[in-house]
Amino acid sequence: MDQREVxxxxxxxxxxSSHVAVAAERRRALAREALGVRLREGLVRAVIYAVxxxxxxxxxxxxxxxxxxxxxxxxxxxxxVFWPASLRPSIYFLSPGQRPMPHPLYNFVDAWNSAPFxxxxxxxxxxxxCTVAGVLITSILAAYxxxxxxxxxxxxxxxxxxxxxxxxxxxxxIPNFITIxxxxxxxxxxxxxIPWTASVFSIFLLRQFxxxxxxxxYDAAVLDGCGHFRFLTQIVLPLSRPALITVALFNFxxxxxxxxxxxxxTSREEMRPLQVGLAFFITEAGTETQLLMAAATxxxxxxxxxxxxxxxxxxxxxxxxxxxx
Numbered sequence: 232m233d234q235r236e237v238x239x240x241x242x243x244x245x246x247x248s249s250h251v252a253v254a255a256e257r258r259r260a261l262a263r264e265a266l267g268v269r270l271r272e273g274l275v276r277a278v279i280y281a282v283x284x285x286x287x288x289x290x291x292x293x294x295x296x297x298x299x300x301x302x303x304x305x306x307x308x309x310x311x312v313f314w315p316a317s318l319r320p321s322i323y324f325l326s327p328g329q330r331p332m333p334h335p336l337y338n339f340v341d342a343w344n345s346a347p348f349x350x351x352x353x354x355x356x357x358x359x360x361c362t363v364a365g366v367l368i369t370s371i372l373a374a375y376x377x378x379x380x381x382x383x384x385x386x387x388x389x390x391x392x393x394x395x396x397x398x399x400x401x402x403x404x405i406p407n408f409i410t411i412x413x414x415x416x417x418x419x420x421x422x423x424x425i426p427w428t429a430s431v432f433s434i435f436l437l438r439q440f441x442x443x444x445x446x447x448x449y450d451a452a453v454l455d456g457c458g459h460f461r462f463l464t465q466i467v468l469p470l471s472r473p474a475l476i477t478v479a480l481f482n483f484x485x486x487x488x489x490x491x492x493x494x495x496x497t498s499r500e501e502m503r504p505l506q507v508g509l510a511f512f513i514t515e516a517g518t519e520t521q522l523l524m525a526a527a528t529x530x531x532x533x534x535x536x537x538x539x540x541x542x543x544x545x546x547x548x549x550x551x552x553x554x555x556x
Contacts, residue, residue, distance in 0.1 A: 297527055297528060299315060299318075300315075300524040301338050301339065301521060301527075302315040302317050302318050302338065303521050304521065305519065305520075308520045308521050317337075338524075339525045341522060341525075342512070342522040342525040343526075345511070345512070346511040346512075346526070347500070347501075348526070348529070350500075350501055350503075351503060352505065354420075354505075355486075355504040355505045357420065358420065358489075358504055359483050359486040359487050361420075362424050362427050362428060362482060363479050363482050363486065365424065365427075365429075366427070366428055366429065366430050366478065366479075366482045367479060368428075369428055369429045369430075370429075370436075370478060371437060371463070371468070373429075374433075374436075374440075375437075375441055375463050375467065377389050378437075378442045379441060379459070379467075380459070392431050393435060395431055396432065404492075408495060411426070411496055416496075417496060418496065418498050419502075422496040422497075423492065423496060423497070423504070427482075427485075427486065427489075430482060432481070433481070436474060436478055437474055440471050441467060444466075444467060444470060444471075448462075448466055449466075480537065480538065483534075483537070484534055487505070487533075490506040490507060493506070506530070509523060509526055509527060509530070
C-alpha cells in the first residue's frame, strides 16, 4: 500500500469521527476528574476552616465574656445576664436622666479608684522591663556560645539545659524562696527580677536562629579583623531582630502575667504587681466580679497593644527559628 492509499484511508469519515469521539470522551473524563479533585480539596479546606473557626471561637470566648462582664452591674452578674444593659443601643436614644443604667465605663473608673493601680502598673512595668533586659543579655551570650563556638561538651551542656525545661516550676518554688529569703531579697524588686533573668527557652530559640546565619559571614568578618564580640554585636544581632523581638515579647508577657511568685515573695501592698493586685477585689464578703473583670481588662490592654505593634516580627521570629538544628 503506497502513501496515497494510506492518506485516503486516514481521510475516511468514519475513522476520523471515531478519533474525535475518543478525544472528546477523554477530555470529559479529565474534566470530571479535575472537578472531583477540586471538590475534594474544597471539602478538605472547608473542614479545616470550620475546625479553625471553632477553635478560634473557643479561644476568644473567655475574653469576650470578660469584656462583657466588665460592663455589667452587680445585679446582672448575679442573675447571669449575658449581654449587659449598658451596651444595648436602645438606652442611648433616651436622655441621660431617663437612662436606668450607669455609664458603661463606670466599672472601669470604680475599679481604677478602688485600688492603687498606678502603683501596680509602675511595679509591673519596672519588673517586666528589667526582666526582659536581663533575659536578652544572658540568652544572647549563651545562645551565641552554643551556636557559633566550639568547646568540649557543648552538646551535652546544651542538652542538660533543655532537660531543665522538663522540671515542673512547683518543684523549684520552695528552694528558690529559701534562697531569696537568705539573701535578704524578700519583699524587694530583686526577688521578682533576678530569678527570671535567665530563660532556657529563650536560649534555645536564639540558639536555633543564630545557627541559621551562614558561616561565610563569620569568615568574611574574621578577614576584616572582627572578633566574636564584634561579630555578635554588628552582624548577628541586626540579622536576628525578629528572634530578639519574639524572645522579648514572650518574656514580657510571662513577667506581666506572673502571679504565684510575686505573691509569695511580697507582703507589702506597694510592692505588688498587677496580677497580685487583682486579688484586692476578692474579699471574705464575696467577689465583685464586674470590677474584677474591668480591672483584668485594663491589665491586658498594654500587652494587646504591644503585640499588634510587633506582630509581624513576632510571627517571623517564630517561623524562622528552628530551621537548623
